[in-house]
Amino acid sequence: MLSDSKQPIYIQIINDLKKQMASGKLCPGDKLLPVRDMALNYKVNPNTIQRSYQELERDGIITVQRGVGSFVTDDDSAIKEMKYQLGRIALEHFFDEMSSIGYNVKEIVYMVNEEGGKLNA
Amino acid sequence: MLSDSKQPIYIQIINDLKKQMASGKLCPGDKLLPVRDMALNYKVNPNTIQRSYQELERDGIITVQRGVGSFVTDDDSAIKEMKYQLGRIALEHFFDEMSSIGYNVKEIVYMVNEEGGKLNA
Amino acid sequence: MLSDSKQPIYIQIINDLKKQMASGKLCPGDKLLPVRDMALNYKVNPNTIQRSYQELERDGIITVQRGVGSFVTDDDSAIKEMKYQLGRIALEHFFDEMSSIGYNVKEIVYMVNEEGGKLNA
């Protein structure tokens, strides 16, 4: 389920959960799996999930209620902002990558429009 | 200099060299650094570079002449094809990534055009 | 209601009751809650309250009359002395704490006067 990057597992899980929230697979107010269940899910140690949850809470993306459970924040705008940031990062990474291959901005835009047309046809 | 992926180092080096050729930092006919120098350059074992060169030669991107050196292929169209393939991979990866964040094709195209406009302004 | 110290619970309850007597929430001669009710109040075992009452009686702060109830001592001066002792402990703890943070006596006195001025403004 996790990618092949060298990033720490807990960061990869954070990003995976963020994507699920950004894309609506997890909605504001939804209960997250308990730490132990999520650990089974990702096949990692509960401590690793614990760390992911803590970081997400610190970022205001989820709220943790001791003894109760962890929940996606009710704050819609926080989720939207997070989604936008994920998009920006992907966008900038893409332009950097294409640029390093030797494509200029005009070519990049052209190729994306072509691809978009094909995908929507 | 190398990325943060878990890919074998020789693969990462292949991709780096390919980008240099695609972007014109290395031109058709150019002599590549000798294996030992390239190894120092990337701070890896010469065997690793050896393997990267072998793969690149198998793909027809470079030619290796024993006792003389290694050279970027003279075949312009081979380089162009390779550049196109690198671009396709980046393009598809980008669409996949944006899609997993929850953006649809229309939104992706819009964001790229916006970004392209800003970068060219 | 109880603090975050590792002190035994019966000690924490003693100190809480002492504060109530020192601050006049419980006056000389007042009847204390029966052991069982006080236990419900603090959400502890009645035995724990029993022990707290015993200690307070030994200190002459309350009097326990079997079959009748427990009462705050009539001895005003005993309560005053106890209040003074609580104040001394807090005062000394405060000077120690500030000292360990790196403030000298002059600075501590200055800060308290400033704060006092603000609070009384």
Add this chain to the structure above:
Amino acid sequence: MLSDSKQPIYIQIINDLKKQMASGKLCPGDKLLPVRDMALNYKVNPNTIQRSYQELERDGIITVQRGVGSFVTDDDSAIKEMKYQLGRIALEHFFDEMSSIGYNVKEIVYMVNEEGGKLNA
């Protein structure tokens, strides 16, 4: 070396180190003990120190250089601000405590001035 509070050990260690920095036992730029040595010092697991260091770094109080060591920040003003905050917390806690014992602001200020006079005599 650590207090008897119910606070997590890593928090207690953070506060202890903060006090050492506030009071000048540790100065800006000073090297902190390596994680493992500090763990022996406090007789806790290295992971616990790791966590303390990470929190301190996040707060900008120390800087961590992977493979090199951990250092008190060079930013004098950050240390001063932290010292001020520690003082404020102690001050407010003291006023709260005295208030719960039944002393009013005027009395608190009087007692502190008396004590300050005695200590400086």
Add this chain to the structure above:
DNA sequence: GTGGTCTAGACCACA
């Protein structure tokens, strides 16, 4: 050598 991550597993705190 020094910090960073992770697992396995125990035990605690809160509800």
Add this chain to the structure above:
DNA sequence: GTGGTCTAGACCACA
């Protein structure tokens, strides 16, 4: 049941 902390110990990354 659910999250929080801690230990013991392994292994990795960077210098």
